[in-house]
Amino acid sequence: xxxxxxxxxxxxxxxxxxxxxxxxxxxxxxxxxxxxxxxxxxxxxxxxxxxxxxxxxxxxxxxxxxxxxxxxxxxxxxxxxxxxxxxxxxxxxxxxxxxxxxxxxxxxxxxxxxxxxxxxxxxxxxxxxxxxxxxxxxxxxxxxxxxxxxxxxxxxxxxxxxxxxxxxxxxxxxxxxxxxxxxxxxxxxxxxxxxxxxxxxxxxxxxxxxxxxxxxxxxxxxxxxxxxxxxxxxxxxxxxxxxxxxxxxxxxxxxxxxxxxxxxxxxxxxxxxxxxxxxxxxxxxxxxxxxxxxxxxxxxxxxxxxxxxxxxxxxxxxxxxxxxxxxxxxxxxxxxxxxxxxxxxxxxxxxxxx
Amino acid sequence: xxxxxxxxxxxxxxxxxxxxxxxxxxxxxxxxxxxxxxxxxxxxxxxxxxxxxxxxxxxxxxxxxxxxxxxxxxxxxxxxxxxxxxxxxxxxxxxxxxxxxxxxxxxxxxxxxxxxxxxxxxxxxxxxxxxxxxxxxxxxxxxxxxxxxxxxxxxxxxxxxxxxxxxxxxxxxxxxxxxxxxxxxxxxxxxxxxxxxxxxxxxxxxxxxxxxxxxxxxxxxxxxxxxxxxxxxxxxxxxxxxxxxxxxxxxxxxxxxxxxxxxxxxxxxxxxxxxxxxxxxxxxxxxxxxxxxxxxxxxxxxxxxxx
Numbered sequence: 090x091x092x093x094x095x096x097x098x099x100x101x102x103x104x105x106x107x108x109x110x111x112x113x114x115x116x117x118x119x120x121x122x123x124x125x126x127x128x129x130x131x132x133x134x135x136x137x138x139x140x141x142x143x144x145x146x147x148x149x150x151x152x153x154x155x156x157x158x159x160x161x162x163x164x165x166x167x168x169x170x171x172x173x174x175x176x177x178x179x180x181x182x183x184x185x186x187x188x189x190x191x192x193x194x195x196x197x198x199x200x201x202x203x204x205x206x207x208x209x210x211x212x213x214x215x216x217x218x219x220x221x222x223x224x225x226x227x228x229x230x231x232x233x234x235x236x237x238x239x240x241x242x243x244x245x246x247x248x249x250x251x252x253x254x255x256x257x258x259x260x261x262x263x264x265x266x267x268x269x270x271x272x273x274x275x276x277x278x279x280x281x282x283x284x285x286x287x288x289x290x291x292x293x294x295x296x297x298x299x300x301x302x303x304x305x306x307x308x309x310x311x312x313x314x315x316x317x318x319x320x321x322x323x324x325x326x327x328x329x330x331x332x333x334x335x336x337x338x339x340x341x342x343x344x345x346x347x348x349x350x351x352x353x354x355x356x357x358x359x360x361x362x363x364x365x366x367x368x369x370x371x372x373x374x375x376x377x378x379x380x381x382x383x384x385x386x387x388x389x390x391x392x393x394x395x396x397x398x399x400x401x402x403x404x405x406x407x408x409x410x411x412x413x414x415x416x417x418x419x420x421x422x423x424x425x426x427x428x429x430x431x432x433x434x435x436x437x438x439x440x441x442x443x
Numbered sequence: 444x445x446x447x448x449x450x451x452x453x454x455x456x457x458x459x460x461x462x463x464x465x466x467x468x469x470x471x472x473x474x475x476x477x478x479x480x481x482x483x484x485x486x487x488x489x490x491x492x493x494x495x496x497x498x499x500x501x502x503x504x505x506x507x508x509x510x511x512x513x514x515x516x517x518x519x520x521x522x523x524x525x526x527x528x529x530x531x532x533x534x535x536x537x538x539x540x541x542x543x544x545x546x547x548x549x550x551x552x553x554x555x556x557x558x559x560x561x562x563x564x565x566x567x568x569x570x571x572x573x574x575x576x577x578x579x580x581x582x583x584x585x586x587x588x589x590x591x592x593x594x595x596x597x598x599x600x601x602x603x604x605x606x607x608x609x610x611x612x613x614x615x616x617x618x619x620x621x622x623x624x625x626x627x628x629x630x631x632x633x634x635x636x637x638x639x640x641x642x643x644x645x646x647x648x649x650x651x652x653x654x655x656x657x658x659x660x661x662x663x664x665x666x667x668x669x670x671x672x673x674x675x676x677x678x679x680x681x682x683x684x685x686x687x688x689x690x691x692x693x694x695x696x697x698x699x700x701x702x703x704x705x706x707x708x709x710x711x712x713x714x715x716x717x718x719x720x721x722x723x724x725x726x727x728x729x730x731x732x733x734x735x736x737x738x739x740x741x742x743x744x745x746x747x748x749x750x
Contacts, residue, residue, distance in 0.1 A: 125555025155659060273701045280663055281654040286458065290698040293450035307654040314561060329558055438704055
């Protein structure tokens with residue numbers, strides 16, 4: 090794997106340094122997985138392609154894929170910084186420390202870290218309000234599930250994932266108070282056989298809808314093999330499960346990437362924290378398929394209400410698993426609580442790993 | 444409850460199958476005296492070429508054939524280096540693992556994100572619909588049965604045929620076998636090739652049946668578990684199936700425990716196959732008699748004809 094990233098990096102650098110384009114802004118991307126995962130990384134790559142399409146004459150992009158989170162990523166990020174890239178997007182939570190370290194060494198390079206929470210003068214963070222999409226998924230699941238059990242394949246117990254689980258359950262309970270959620274932690278973002286295992290196990294235990302917070306299409310396909318409905322993650326995965334995908338949480342990074350590149354070109358870039366959702370078009374739902382018309386209509390209406398702000402997924406009253414009210418009636422959870430969410434809401438059938 | 448039990452056992456059998464393939468092959472290779480640590484690399488090679496073949500031709504059988512051939516070829520690199528050029532078997536095996544991992548990643552670049560028709564489970568008209576035993580015995584996909592058949596054939600070959608005995612003799616005392624006149628190197632080549640072919644088949648099972656996808660490093664350590672499995676089984680085919688279901692099933696059990704809400708830490712359960720192997724190793728190494736009775740005596744030693 091190290092070999093591959095080295096080869097990819099070497100060829101990418103050869104390409105970029107070979108062309109005489111001193112005026113073009115070089116933008117680098119660090120991917121956790123391959124764009125071919127048709128999930129998380131695929132969505133980022135689509136964003137990169139949108140950036141190239143929009144600003145192709147002013148911008149030149151490079152990407153390095155399959156960069157594992159941890160110390161090795163520091164090397165990959167630094168390499169991009171050393172070779173003239175002025176704007177670098179690091180697209181996974183685990184790149185947080187390495188990004189900050191490299192940013193200190195290269196104060197003139199601007200870094201954008203996805204899904205993180207630490208910034209510095211030249212490091213911004215950005216994340217999408219995935220939980221809004223999860224709420225809509227929950228509403229659909231509440232209506233479509235017959236066994237009232239939903240299987241949730243979760244990756245790591247970080248606030249982003251817990252938020253997703255909570256939003257899903259809140260959405261489901263809003264239309265069906267009997268829904269139960271079974272959570273399995275696979276401790277990986279991308280491991281197709283393990284994701285397939287998790288899906289199989291959840292189905293064996295009675296789940297008739299599968300949703301995931303992992304990056305590949307394996308779980309969706311394992312569910313499709315048994316004719317079980319599932320939700321796509323980060324990209325529209327309908328191609329892999331045409332008869333069983335209900336919808337997908339699609340991450341639409343393109344507009345944000347274009348805006349940030351423009352800011353660098355204009356000289357107006359500054360460190361910021363962006364948390365956009367449906368309202369700004371960063372989260373989009375894939376077409377609602379394989380469900381009855383009334384459920385599709387309800388889902389569309391829910392998505393629209395979230396988009397306009399009429400409905401907030403974390404509107405009170407919300408209690409945590411211990412029964413304490415964490416969001417009183419009439420209020421909504423603020424961004425601070427959402428960003429640091431480390432508790433389950435009432436009704437999740439699991440103990441949160443610490 | 445029985446429904447869950449049956450479903451879990453079915454899933455555990457599919458999880459065990461790649462291990463059965465790889466361990467059977469490695470067992471034969473080790474029984475002939477060759478320690479091939481490159482199982483992980485050979486499995487990945489088989490997985491990527493099998494997947495590529497099916498993507499290009501649409502025929503699962505061609506995919507399986509491609510996996511077998513490429514797995515065997517990969518093992519031949521190891522074979523030439525260790526059997527003819529007498530390089531250190533451990534180091535060469537590790538090199539093969541790294542090589543196989545990298546080669547499969549490179550070849551697989553074009554195939555990430557593609558998907559194929561999965562090989563489906565069989566369904567025999569009356570037999571599969573029998574309560575309880577129906578699905579357990581007659582409801583798996585064809586390769587599960589192939590793996591068990593091959594394991595049985597290997598057991599019979601090693602124990603009840605002349606060439607099986609010769610292979611064991613080569614592994615236990617290569618100088619004596621050579622003195623009697625048996626072609627030690629040729630036998631070891633054949634054993635290594637068989638090991639490679641089976642490892643390739645095990646890898647192909649992952650990319651063709653388990654998840655109809657290719658992803659870099661998708662074996663995720665199963666090759667190492669297969670190596671541990673051979674030791675756990677004391678180099679006897681009869682224990683390989685039990686060990687494979689246990690080792691493969693550990694992950695499934697752990698996921699099941701999580702989904703059921705039991706609080707066993709996932710990392711603890713992932714450790715179990717390796718702890719079991721260490722326990723077995725300690726037990727069989729207790730005294731020299733036991734060691735002699737179990738491991739092939741010439742395992743890992745290069746063969747230099749003494750006359």
